[in-house]
Amino acid sequence: MKHIRTKDLTMMALLTAFCVVGRLLMAFIPNVQPITATLILVTLYMGSFQAIVISSLSILITNFYLGMGIWTIAQILSFWCVILLVVSLDKLTNLKNNTVLQLIVCMLSGLGYGFLISVMLAPFFGVTNFWAYYVTGVSFDMMHAFGTMSFYILLKKPFVYIINKEVNAKK
DSSP states (O other), rough: OHHHHHHHHHHHHHHHHHHHHHHHHHTTTTTOOOOHHHHHHHHOOOHHHEEEEEEHOOOOHHHHHHOOHHHHHHHHHHHHHHHHHHHHHHHOGGGGHHHHHHHHHHHHHHHEEEEEEHHTTTTTTTOOOOOHHHHHTTTHHHHHHHHHHHHHHHHHHHHHHHHIIIIISOO
């Protein structure tokens, strides 16, 4: 098992705090938050383990404030699927070097996250017609997708600069 440096742990803690504060500050706009964009960047530039830890902690902490329920598990699992998508696409396409493809992934992540949440939660809410249930939430998924793209555009340059300077710097 790879040892995690103190510098990496500190960066993970700071990014978790950023995701928590960002989600809480943006709570007044449904589904618009910096978490998904941050997780895509973390996955590409730090690794999937770090992204899984940050996503799980961010959702657990924010749901203490916003409301904890069965959806918390669905949110965590959906973010893990987004992380898996980014890892897979990076291996297939060298995603890190293609900004247009990164923005498409942001869009797909926002839409896919909402779809996965609906699939996981529909049985708990007794939904008999899944597609009617899902279609009623598509506008929120679109907000998530466009919000993720917007945050990605805003965060990418400073994030890559900080990661290259601090985390990937030699000892």
